[in-house]
Amino acid sequence: MEEWTLLIRVLVAAALAGVIGAERELHGRPAGLRTHLLVGTGAALVMVTFALTARVLPSDGVWGQLVRVDPGRLAAGIITGIGFLGAGTILRTGDWVFGLTTAASIWFVGALGIAAGEGLYILATGGMLIGLIVLTVMDRLEQRIPSTVRHELVVEIDPKAKEEVLASIHQMRSEKSMRVRLTGWEVKDGKDRVAMRFRIRHRGSVDIGAIASTISALDGVFSLRLE
Numbered sequence: 354m355e356e357w358t359l360l361i362r363v364l365v366a367a368a369l370a371g372v373i374g375a376e377r378e379l380h381g382r383p384a385g386l387r388t389h390l391l392v393g394t395g396a397a398l399v400m401v402t403f404a405l406t407a408r409v410l411p412s413d414g415v416w417g418q419l420v421r422v423d424p425g426r427l428a429a430g431i432i433t434g435i436g437f438l439g440a441g442t443i444l445r446t447g448d449w450v451f452g453l454t455t456a457a458s459i460w461f462v463g464a465l466g467i468a469a470g471e472g473l474y475i476l477a478t479g480g481m482l483i484g485l486i487v488l489t490v491m492d493r494l495e496q497r498i499p500s501t502v503r504h505e506l507v508v509e510i511d512p513k514a515k516e517e518v519l520a521s522i523h524q525m526r527s528e529k530s531m532r533v534r535l536t537g538w539e540v541k542d543g544k545d546r547v548a549m550r551f552r553i554r555h556r557g558s559v560d561i562g563a564i565a566s567t568i569s570a571l572d573g574v575f576s577l578r579l580e
Contacts, residue, residue, distance in 0.1 A: 359401040364514065366397030366469035369481040370462040376488050382455045384442050392438070392459055393466040396431050400470025403427050428467050457487065461555040506533075506551040506568075507578040514573025521571060522551065525564055531555040546575060 370393025371386065378385035439456030461484050468477035510518055519535075526533045537550030569577045 355405065359405060362401050362469050362472055362474075363394060363397045365474055365477065366466040367394040369393060369465045369469060369477055372481055373458055373462050373465070373484055373488070376485060377455060377458055382442075384439075384455045384459055389459065389462045392435060393462040393469075396435070396463045396466025397470035399427065399431055400467055404470075431463055431467060432460065435460050444526035454488070458484070492567060501554060501556050504553040504579055506553055506565075508549045508551070508568060508574060509541065509546050509576040510549065511545070511575070512547050514571065515549075517571055518549065518568065518574065521568060526565065 367390055370389045373393075374384075374386040374389025410558060435514040439459040440450040442455045444451045447568055448450045461480075463488060465477050465480055468480060511537075523525065525531070532554045534552045535549065535554045536547070539550075540563070541548055565577055567575060
């Protein structure tokens with residue numbers, strides 16, 4: 354009968370993790386419903402198995418002195434293992450990093466599983482609601498906050514056109530309220546071409562395509578790459 358009672362904790366963990374997983378699935382994230390269900394349910398299973406095993410171990414005599422049951426260390430092991438799983442969802446392309454929120458949600462449902470596995474239903478349910486609010490309401494709020502965007506601009510030019518290109522970029526920086534910094538200079542094909550590398554940073558929406566078109570239209574610009 355005790356195992357059936359502990360099974361309720363596992364089912365609660367699966368339900369709470371499933372809500373978070375369904376939200377990730379709706380947004381097409383690499384870790385969706387099944388991943389979150391398995392993580393949350395697995396964490397709860399480990400905790401309830403430990404709780405059941407700890408009850409049958411003798412707590413007196415020599416055995417009680419040699420063996421110390423510490424659920425905190427078990428929970429720490431679960432969280433550490435889930436951290437490695439979440440790291441697999443993080444991708445980096447240049448200065449762009451994807452999957453951090455999904456990795457955090459995987460770690461989060463592991464914590465929900467631990468709470469539910471310990472029978473802390475109110476705490477686990479409240480945590481799930483907070484997580485759901487963060488992933489839905491805060492997502493919409495975050496989109497309204499103008500964030501800082503970074504681009505890398507690489508321009509191959511005729512060395513004679515250097516001053517004109519720098520003047521154009523300086524004017525663009527003043528008009529668009531952007532920060533532009535020259536980060537690299539490379540001579541190519543003998544001394545016939547020069548590759549200039551710039552780091553662009555701006556806040557909010559800026560028509561990067563128009564900027565690239567303006568620079569590429571200058572005399573002496575051979576190629577342009579904007580990332």
